[in-house]
Amino acid sequence: MSDEEPVELGRAAAAHGEVVLRRRGAVTELIVDGVFAMDDVDTSTERALATETLARCAGTGLRVLVGGLGLGWTAATTLADPRVAQVDVAELQPALVGWARDGLLPALPADPRLRLHTADVAAHLADHPGAYDAVLLDVDNGPGFLVHQRNAGLYGTPGLTGALAALRPGGVLAVWASDPVPELADRLRGLPDATDVEHLVLPVQRDGRAFDYAIALARRTGDAQPSTGGS
Numbered sequence: 001m002s003d004e005e006p007v008e009l010g011r012a013a014a015a016h017g018e019v020v021l022r023r024r025g026a027v028t029e030l031i032v033d034g035v036f037a038m039d040d041v042d043t044s045t046e047r048a049l050a051t052e053t054l055a056r057c058a059g060t061g062l063r064v065l066v067g068g069l070g071l072g073w074t075a076a077t078t079l080a081d082p083r084v085a086q087v088d089v090a091e092l093q094p095a096l097v098g099w100a101r102d103g104l105l106p107a108l109p110a111d112p113r114l115r116l117h118t119a120d121v122a123a124h125l126a127d128h129p130g131a132y133d134a135v136l137l138d139v140d141n142g143p144g145f146l147v148h149q150r151n152a153g154l155y156g157t158p159g160l161t162g163a164l165a166a167l168r169p170g171g172v173l174a175v176w177a178s179d180p181v182p183e184l185a186d187r188l189r190g191l192p193d194a195t196d197v198e199h200l201v202l203p204v205q206r207d208g209r210a211f212d213y214a215i216a217l218a219r220r221t222g223d224a225q226p227s228t229g230g231s
């Protein structure tokens with residue numbers, strides 16, 4: 001962690017708590033509702049959330065949902081795949097969406113395939129049945145370390161079933177976590193709509209310490225349908 005004093009780039013209060021974007025030397029930090037959400041010291045696992053999921057998606061014209069935006073690394077990595085036709089990002093904090101549109105998130109390019117929505121990802125999922133080839137969820141520090149208690153439902157059986165329902169048959173759901181989550185993978189294995197469940201453990205070195213982050217993946221049952229890339 002840098003000793004430099006943070007420089008605030010933005011601060012906004014919203015219904016879901018305060019969000020602060022700040023820079024400490026070369027590092028950009030995001031604080032949500034008083035809880036450290038992330039920085040960009042090591043974004044390998046945020047990027048892996050996109051690359052590991054897209055590696056399991058066939059075809060072109062892919063439509064991807066990313067929830068939430070954070071510093072934009074998962075969304076930017078998704079856009080870097082030329083097979084992706086559309087990236088919808090559901091982000092709870094309107095200020096963060098505004099800062100992204102103002103170009104304050106260094107990782108996130110301006111791209112016509114990118115659609116930023118100020119929305120709770122759970123509501124967005126419910127409104128888009130069968131819409132996506134991939135759904136990438138990184139809205140907390142994982143099921144065991146929630147930024148918002150309201151997100152707890154996302155990781156239970158009804159929430160995961162709802163996330164799978166937003167996928168086309170053969171589409172892939174991925175959930176990022178700051179700790180291994182074998183119980184989440186087990187829950188996915190118990191769902192009739194899920195197949196090919198995997199639990200990836202991703203070692204990261206930070207500030208001289210070793211951490212294991214994780215991604216749980218599942219494919220929606222059924223044969224993959226050709227993607228049209230339309231909306």
Ligand SMILES: C[S@@+](CC[C@H](N)C(=O)[O-])C[C@H]1O[C@@H](n2cnc3c(N)ncnc32)[C@H](O)[C@@H]1O
Nearest residue numbers: 046068070071072073074091092120121138139
């Ligand atoms: C850890 S950050 C995401 C990091 C992101 N993967 C990246 O690459 O920068 C979590 C984000 O999820 C947002 N969030 C939390 N709960 C949400 C929800 N229910 N719906 C949409 N966004 C949510 C937070 O405001 C925050 O921007």
